[in-house]
Amino acid sequence: MNKEQIFQTDKEYYMPVFARYQIVLSHGEGPYVYDIDGKKYIDFLAGIAVNVLGHAHPALTAAVAQQAGKLIHCSNLYYTEEQAKLAKSLAELSGLDKVFLANSGAEANEGAIKLARKYGKTVSADKYEIITAEHGFHGRTMATLTATAQPKYQQGYEPLPGGFKYVPYNDINALTEQVSEKTCAVILEPIQGEGGVNTPDDNYIDQVRALCDKYGALLIFDEIQTGIGRTGKMFAYQHSNTKPDIVTLAKGLGGGVPIGAFIASNKVAQAFAPGDHGSTFGGNPLACAAANAVLGVIAEQNLLQNVETVAKYMLDELTKLQNKYPQIISQVRGKGLMLGVKLTKPGRDIVNACMEQGAIINCTAGDVLRFVPPLNITKAHVDEVITILDKVMAIA
């Protein structure tokens, strides 16, 4: 099929839920992707924070190919070495104890919500309330879209599951007012991704932890976007001394192969007994082999250090752009390779112009350019994108 035929076929046969950009991607290599006409793009969206090793990474490709030739799936009625190995790695890396593997971010959060509810019941029948933050994003299943305190994701799907409350993000007083003995969990992103790369004050997360401890509420970090090295630590909460009771992962974990996870302390995980939760595909050996390869490469190539170095450079370069175009850029924010550029106007035109110039970037929350590139990029790759942004902003 040519491009026009693909657009037409999609229009005729795919559910009309995506506002897609008008390109058809075909293959990639490292931080580059190519469309079906052979045009090359530098990819600083990376499948929305998914392709942490870039595209077609040899170690990931080999791990997936080898595992596919051995055993793709076998049901959780049986053990596999790949799954056991991944569970051990995730427990050790997070400082938590017990892992459950799912297939996506929404499923990871859905499972974490179920576990929190079960745990709450072991304390009291009334301990079921879940508090989340405005402008957060937690997924699109019924429970996770209810946890997502943004009307645009909820409208039309009522009645929503009960027991959810919302507070403004980065506002400890608002949370103090809402939290009570009925609170079973507070769910937060350490940095809000979809909501606009919203980065809280330094002490907010520690204050939330203290409040949760006071009321016996669980603290759940949704690290689906911030996890797996994105901010320069394996988990964003590792920038401080605060540890959650449950953390959820997905996006970067499989380097592009669908996988999600939630990890809990022993105290919380013991609320689950055989039969309480499950998944047909979750934790299958193919996805686990991919995740094991991703974690292996991050460790062997010291990618957390690379994130620190390249992110500092990119932040400086974006700040220079802000100084050059103060009428377009009002703020540069974020941590590690999760950077946001707040614009003074909607960002879609800039994203389209960058695409035209050969750079794939993203705009979220309407007016925030979001950069979530592969973790193994170099300063030279940053320069490529900055040059294109500079060119685009000069005429914007």
Ligand SMILES: *Cc1c(COP(=O)(O)O)cnc(C)c1O
């Ligand atoms: C992407 C995302 C999700 C949802 O993940 P899916 O795999 O799309 O279900 C949940 N929480 C956060 C923070 C995310 O960025």
